[in-house]
Structure formats: C-alpha cells, structure tokens
Amino acid sequence: MHDVFDALSHPIRRQVLELLKSGGKTAGELADNFLVSKPTMSGHFAKLKSAGLILGENRGGTIVYTLNMSTLEEAVMGFMGRMGISGEAQGDDVSEGEVA
Amino acid sequence: MHDVFDALSHPIRRQVLELLKSGGKTAGELADNFLVSKPTMSGHFAKLKSAGLILGENRGGTIVYTLNMSTLEEAVMGFMGRMGISGEAQGDDVSEGEVA
DNA sequence: TGGCTATTTAGCGTATTAGCTAAATAGCTA
C-alpha cells in the first residue's frame, strides 16, 4: 500500500499509468512521451512494477508493459473509502457532521 | 495536484488525514498518535498544509488542524476518474472496453 | 515580569530520489 502511493508521487509515473489505460505499450513507446532519458524511464517503470501497478511481459527483445488496475484500485479507493469518500459526487454542501 | 500526491506518499501523513476525518485536532493531539518527535510531526503538518490538504487555525497558543476534504477529493478522484475508475464497486468483470 | 505549555524554526546527518552518460544484456537478422 505504501509503495503504491510512493509510486504515484511522481508525475511521470502517474502519466505512464494514464498512457497504459488504453492498452499495453512497450518501454520505448512509453518513453517517447517524456523528455527524460530512457534509463530514467526504466527506473520509473521499475518502481511502478515493484509497487504492483504495472506488469512487464518480455516479448522477444521488447518489453510490453500493461496496467494492473486492481492494485491501483485497491490501494487508492481503499484509502479514499477510509476517508469517507466512496466516489459518489460530493458537492459543497455539508450533509453530515453538523458544525453547531 | 502534484503536491497532493507528494503529501500522500508518506504513511504518517495519510494517517493524519484519517485522524482528522472525525474532526479538528490540535498539533499535539495528532502528534501523540505517532512515535516520531513533535518537530518531525510539525514538518508533516507543514507539508499537508502546503498541499492544501489541511487548514491550521491558531486558537490561542494551540493550533487546530482540520481536514480540507475538497482538495483531497479533487486531486485523487480526478486522477482516478482519468484512469477510468469513478468509485463504483468494480469487480473482476469487464463491463466496458471489451478486449476482443 | 517570570514561568509554563504548545508549536515551530534552525541546523545537522543520513538515506533516498531523480536525473545523467556509458556500458552491459538480450533478442533478432543477415
């Protein structure tokens, strides 16, 4: 759990997840979307992978990364649930916890 | 936005937010829940505050911190929305984005 | 004023993070 939020703390890593939303992509394809070097991107992939947020499948020379949505969902929605937010729209009105 | 996820990356800070869910608490009350020193906790409060996740009200000598739920919600649910998760329970079935 | 409590700021040490270039590894193709 801690590792998930740790992995999410870097904007490049969050954006990688968003890019993978539409399907698996190779390390090179993903890296092309950012200005940093490929070794730097490789480090980001490693962190996402060790947090369980992506999976890497070695398909002959190239590596295809895919999203592991369940880890993301479990960690983030779990925390938000504990915070009392289940995801339903929740405007400015105070529906509970009357102040006085 | 980046600062929010940055602030959420430390377990103590996430737990502080959970403690504030039930209402405002002083810096000292919050600090009592953790093993680290008060100056260390003060640093965590500062980070949460600069991310806009909590508000600090100086009430004569003591400082009462309160949760700023809207910032948390906007950043986290915004990201999750972009990931295609709106918060509704979402089991193992694939309800959209048919694979083939 | 003096003293007490609550909290932050200053200053320091160490660990981690993020970036780079250069080199290594792995698989393909000729």
Place this chain on the structure above:
DNA sequence: TAGCTATTTAGCTAATACGCTAAATAGCCA
C-alpha cells in the same frame, strides 16, 4: 559471427526527504 535495436544496469552527482536535538516564538497565568 557481426551488427542492429530495445532495454536495463552501473556508477556518478545533485537535490530532496526525514529524522533528531536545541533553541526560538507565542500565548496564557500568576
């Protein structure tokens, strides 16, 4: 085997993060 592409590992530097103790600040009370 040689060469090409894709990706990671190694090794480095600089910046940031996190913890500590000691000291400063701010408000209260006698």
